[in-house]
Amino acid sequence: MPRSLPAPWDAPPLHELPDDYRLSALQIHGAGIGTWAWNVQTGEIRIADEWARTVGYTLAELEPATITLWESLAHPDDLAESGRQLKRHWRGKTDRYECECRLRHKDGHWVWVLDRGRLLSRDEGGRPQWMFGAHTDLTRQKAAEAERDQILERFRRLATHLPGSLYQYRLRPDGSSHFPYATDTIELIYGCTPADVADDAAPVFAVIHPDDRDRVRAGIAESAVRLGVRRDRYRVLHPTRGEIWIDGVSTPERLADGSTLWHGFLLDATEAERQRAKLKLTAKVFSSTQEGVMITDPNARILEVNEAFCRLTGYRAEEAIGQRASLLKSGRQGPDFYRALWSDLRLKGRWRGEIWNRRKNGEIYPELLSIDAVLDELGQPENYIGVFRDITEVKQHQYELDRATYYDPLTGLPNRRLASDRLHIAIEHAKRHQELVAICYLDLDRFKQINENHDFGVGDLLLTRFAERLADALRGHDTIGRVGGDEFLLLLTGLRNRHEALELIHRVMELARTPFSLRQDEQIALSASIGVALYPELDLSADELIRYADQALYRAKERGRNCYVVFDREEGFISRVRADLLQAAERALADGEFRLFYQPKLDLRSGRVWSVEALIRWRLPDGRIRPPGEFIEALSGTPLDTRVGDWVIDEALRQQCAWHAQGLRLPVSVNVSADHLLGDDFVPMLRTALQHHAMAEPHLLTLEILETSRISDFARVCRRLEECRELGVLFSLDDFGTGYSSLTYMRQLPVDVLKIDRSFVLTMLDSEADLSIVKGIIGLGRAFGRLVIAEGAETPAHIEQLKALGCDLAQGYGLSRPIPADGVMQWVTDWNRSTA
Known part of the structure; x- marks a missing residue:
């Protein structure tokens, strides 16, 4: 809607307009589409309810309704364009006024509308008098246009960054052809731009190798007849890159005019073809090499072996051919090793490394193995060629050298050099x-x-x-x-x-x-x-x-x-450092620098998240996160230790209630030191925190007791635990298995959960002793009716082993690292949805 004219003129009210004008205005008004009427000379405007509703107001809120109201709501950048379109209409250049513009909504955001109107009367001097029109809300249309533009831009970026070229190729009924669409990367394939072939595909066929051109045309003709997927590999004489190999795949469709349109993708296959030729040559001469050679089909079934293979493995050719390559497996490498091997073969076409294999007589030996993929014309694996040699002597020499270099000859223990190297690694870990x-x-x-x-x-x-x-x-x-x-x-x-x-x-x-x-x-x-x-x-x-x-x-x-x-x-050094650290921690607690991260615990039976453990972190002013290992020990035994512990419980309960309000019912456990637990103020503090956060289900809070080896007065601890259990909370015995009295703790303390110390879980895959300890603790937990959680499940292999042992819960990096509070709800939702 335009600005008002500078001089006001008197004009008749709406009821004095001609009947046909008044009737049209009333009909538009009754249609509920944001109608308006404007007296150009007086500046008076009359608007419908829908007009006001579009910008979030009621009619009463927009009184008095004058052209100034429009000017206050319209975007400044759109007022000038509105004025230009209005003047064109008044001069008779257009049959009506029309302008897309933005109006400020009551909530503060901009609303797009299509403003249309028509001058319906002039005064005796021919000056514009009454205009009528309507606003149409364009919000959804603009959103759809933005979404369309986003999709188009995404496709453009995808097409630009693909390693090959996307195209459409059309074969007309008269036999001529062209490329209606091609990405710019077609120039890397054929040496021509999309514009060069938009009307005629001749520049493409001109650079196809003469020996392949007829075959390519025949393939196109056949695909056009049967409308089947077309795959081909052929050579191109590129004007700057020389001879290259191209892989192409496309699907056709018949158009209404009888032409055929292919949608396809082109990829440079030059390197793959060179590799294929190289490996074929290797296969031809394999019988003369002193290294073992084995050729398999794509399913790793042995097709051919050479004489050196038989000498190194002990198998005769007729015993090996027809068997799978796993015939030689030693069992030394696990599934992860072979998954990585096959991944390299599929992605790179080659794998090289050391592997332990087994001879026919059962002897396990090391070999240096290279496996290469031989690709067919379509770029798919046709064969695999494995070339290997026995490196037993090399390994023996290496072992002897390592022993002499890194181990003490008397005790067999690492010497100073190796111990120092391991210390470097231990520090980084x-x-x-x-x-x-x-x-x-x-x-x-x-x-x-x-x-x-x-x-x-x-x-x-x-x-x-x-x-x-x-x-x-x-x-x-x-x-x-x-x-x-x-x-x-x-x-x-x-x-x-x-x-x-x-x-x-x-x-x-x-x-x-x-x-x-x-x-x-x-x-x-x-x-x-x-x-x-x-x-x-x-x-x-x-x-x-x-x-x-x-x-x-x-x-x-x-x-x-x-x-x-x-x-x-x-030394006094650490004492000074600790004093500075305590002072900084005091400030951090006052300034709100402490944060709680949460590490999920997995229910190994259902595969769903059981609960989370609250873990404290210190976010420094520069944004760096200080882990608990840098400050928790310094707090031990100080009054600040208790205050930080109180804060952890209060913050965990607050966050738990926040999740509950968002629809996530999630148990939370917090760590409690023995000194904190036995403090005189602990039970009142816990009761107040539960009441303050309106914990209707206090059993969703578990207190994990730390430092059990410092507990000497069992009677006092049992009384304190019973006082807390009366409030409804649960208890977990942390680090179970360490110390000499773990069984005593479990039998005497009224706890609900045992947590296996991470040191045993970490090494149970490699240590039979630690595996036995884990099994024993799980058995004890089952016998005494306790839930058992294993801390330190750092890999999927740990989780699978714990599940096989019948452990109830698992926690560790194999499931998740500790997560900031604002990311927990989404993580838990995604995890549970993936296991549903």
């Missing part, structure tokens, strides 16, 4: 998984005196026995290295806190003090001094950590031996 590494420098006390009192062989035997005792006692992922005469380096990995590290060190001290029986009726008693450096409490390089552990060992010797010293406890 600890960074990724927020774990702790203990570097322990161990020295056997008065070993020199033992050597002097006995012959030299006794000392070597004692060192060997001690090394064996350490290897049996520590976990599979720990490292024990001999770095000197009677000095050992222990790398204790996969630790979550200092307390867990010190428990292991106590165990090592006891092992050293247990007498050794070396000869009949003769026992030798030892003791050990140990220096310890903890990462990341000391965020240093591997070499520096070993040096600090060595310094701590020196202090342990000064203290009289038979003890251990942790470097950071003896």
Whole structure:
């Protein structure tokens, strides 16, 4: 609607208009399409309910209705265009006024309308007087146009970035042909642009290799007759790239005028064809090579072998031909290995690597194997050629070299070099998984005196026995290295806190003090001094950590031996760092920098999400996330530890209620330290938090008890748990299996869930001992009516193994990493939908 004219003139009211004009206006008004009437000379406008409803108002809200109302609602950029169209209409250039424009909705957004009108009267001087019109809401139309444009742009981008060329090829009834559509990449295929072939396909046929041209035309003719899918591989003499091979596939349709239209795709197959020719040549000469050669069909069934194959595997040709290549499988490689092998073959056409295979006599041996795919004319695998050689001697030499380079010749333990290399790896792993590494420098006390009192062989035997005792006692992922005469380096990995590290060190001290029986009726008693450096409490390089552990060992010797010293406890450095960290954590709690992430727990029977565990993270002002391993230990035993623990419970309940309001009923578990649980204010705090968040189902909250080894007063703990259970919450016994009294804890504490310590779950696929522990805990849980959850299910293989063992729940990176709160609902919904 245009701006008003500058000078007002008197005009008759609507009821004074001619009858036919008034009737038309009333009919338009009754149609409910946003009608309007405008007195050009006075500026008065009259609008229908629908006009007002289009912009979110009632008629009453838009009073007084003058042309100023239109100007206040219309987009400034559209007013000028509206004025231009209006003047054209008044001058007789158009039979009516029409303009698309935007109006400001009451809610603040813009509404597109089609504004149409017509001048119905002029005054005696011929000046415009009354105009009538209507607004049509274009919102849906504009949305549809935007969606269409988005789809077209998506198709354009897809067609542009495909590795080949999309096209339409039309064969007319008179035999002529052209390309109605082709992407720009057709120039890489034929050397011509889409415009060059839009009317005539002759430039394409001109560059097809003369030896292939007739075959291509015949294939087109045949496809046009039977309307079948057309596939072909042929050569093109490209003007700049030379001779190239092209793979084409297309589907035809018959058009109303009798022509045939193909929709197709072209792909450069030059490299695949070169590879095919190369492998065919290899197959021709395979019988003369000294390496084993095996040719199979696409299903890995053996078609041919050479003499070297028979010599290396022990199978005669007639025994192997017709069998599948899996005849040679050793069982050393798992399904993941073969999936990766076949994936490379399908994507790249080749695989090369080392593999363990089995000879006919059962002997397992290593071989270096290359497998190449031979492709047919359509680019599909026709055969596979495997070429291999026995590398047993190479592996033996490599093993001997590694032993000499990285292992102590007396004990067979890693030497200083290998132990140092493993420490580098352990530090990187600890960074990724927020774990702790203990570097322990161990020295056997008065070993020199033992050597002097006995012959030299006794000392070597004692060192060997001690090394064996350490290897049996520590976990599979720990490292024990001999770095000197009677000095050992222990790398204790996969630790979550200092307390867990010190428990292991106590165990090592006891092992050293247990007498050794070396000869009949003769026992030798030892003791050990140990220096310890903890990462990341000391965020240093591997070499520096070993040096600090060595310094701590020196202090342990000064203290009289038979003890251990942790470097950071003896130096003031860590104390200052901890004080700064506590001060920063105090500010973080006040400033709301702590966040809860949530890690899902999987119901292994149904495959659905059972619950989530709340895990604290510290979001620093610069956006970096500080994991709990960097600050939780520093909080231990301080008043701030309790306040942070209270915050975790309150925040978890708040988030749980928020999910519930959105339709997600999700149990949540939180970690509670022993000191926090036994605090005088714990039960009142928990009761207040449950009431504050209106928890109608408090059993959806599970408290996971940490640091069970610090529990000494079982009667007090049992009373506290019963007080909490009266509020309706559940309890889980965390890290079950570690420490000597796990069974005692389970029998005496009224808990609902046992959580298997992640250290056992992580290594159960490789360690029979840890697998047995996992099986035993699952059996105990079933016998005592407890749910069992396995923490540390880091891979799909872990999850499948736990499911086979009958475990109830699993948690770990094999399912999901911890998720920010705002992503949990979508993740759980997607996961449960995928398993429905």
